[in-house]
Amino acid sequence: MQLTKFDRWLKENFIYETHIFILRRPEFKLPSGVKISELDQGASGDYRFRLRIKNNKKADQTLALLKEHQLMCATHVVEGRHWYNKRIAPEGKSFTYQWILRGITSVLILCAAYGVYVLFQNPQLISTIQDTLNELKAGM
Structure with a gap:
């Protein structure tokens, strides 16, 4: 079924998360709302840390900070695991x-x-x- 602008806005603000994978822990202050977790060495390849960010603006700020401090990173936008995912964004429905x-x-x-x-x-x-x-x- 066709998604409306409101459906896309709901997904963008409540469902999607930005995961940024980096090689080393940042030594500078990150914006609030950024969660850092350490990854297993074998499962994640070369990357050691994952930054989880729910807000797009904060993700852009974080990417700008990483670029400014010349940290290599990889970015993935994924659906977060929330209890309300099926309610807000049912599979194939509006x-x-x-x-x-x-x-x-x-x-x-x-x-x-x-x-x-x-x-x-x-x-x-x-x-x-x-x-x-x-x-x-x-x-x-």
Whole structure:
């Protein structure tokens, strides 16, 4: 299904994380919100540290700092592991269209329930239904 601008904005701000792999631990102060973790030597190849950043602007600032201090790095944008990933960005579906369809469905259900309520306020309809039920019981 087609993603809307709102769907892309949700993914960019809440789902995607930037992982920056570097050879050595930076000796300068990184922007707030940057998490540093050490990697296993065999699994990660040459890189020893991973910087996890959720905000794109902070990722750009961090990359500029790394470039300024001449640190070699590799960048990957990945989906973070959050409990709300399936809610915000369902696989192959649009969050916005899902909620629009849910809203329309709930309005239709409420209209139908109100229509049934109004119909049962009619005394002639109630007496007709009771007569029909009595006839069915008598015939069985």
